[in-house]
Amino acid sequence: MGYWSPSSYAWSNFTILALGAWAVGQRDSADAILMFLSGLLLTIVTDIVHFCLFYPDSEHQSDTTRFTIAVGIISLVLKPLSCFFAYRMYQERGGDCSLGSLNVAPDRSSYQPIDHPDPPQPYPDVANKTIPPRLY
Structure with a gap:
């Protein structure tokens, strides 16, 4: 990644x-997609820790170091947007997430379960019906 970051930063990303x-x-x-989303959330935290612990002194930075730090910061700023899109993909794929009283599950009003079919309709009472006459 650059001279300032440890190898764990590159491996996680x-x-x-x-x-x-x-x-x-x-x-x-x-x-x-849920694994990807949880990994993105984890790398947001670890990237912040990496920047806090391994950021070099401002006096002794080369152009390469400044560039890699800038790209890392841009990546960190864009990760919440990536999390939003990953969460939307998770919802589209049928993922269900309920956060306490906030229900953020997708709308399933048009969903029809196939494991509980409609009850069978009773047969018509054929004993009381008359047979229609045949027309030749």
Whole structure:
């Protein structure tokens, strides 16, 4: 990544990049996108820790170091937006998330379960019906 960051910074971000590619490739899986979303949230925290602990002195920064720090900060600023889009994809794939009294589950008013079919309709009372005459 640069001279200022430890290898854990690069490993965490490249792992999330690979996890994101896998989540996009698995179009049916809500679990894959949930793993990507939770990984993004985790890397937001770890990126902040990396910037706090490993930010170099401002006097001794080369152009390369300043550039890599700027790209890392831009990446950190854009991660909440990526989390929002990942959460929307999670909802589209059928993910369900309920946060206490806030219900952020998708609208399922048009959902029809197939495991509970409609009750069978009773047969018409054929004993009391007359047979219609045949027309030749």
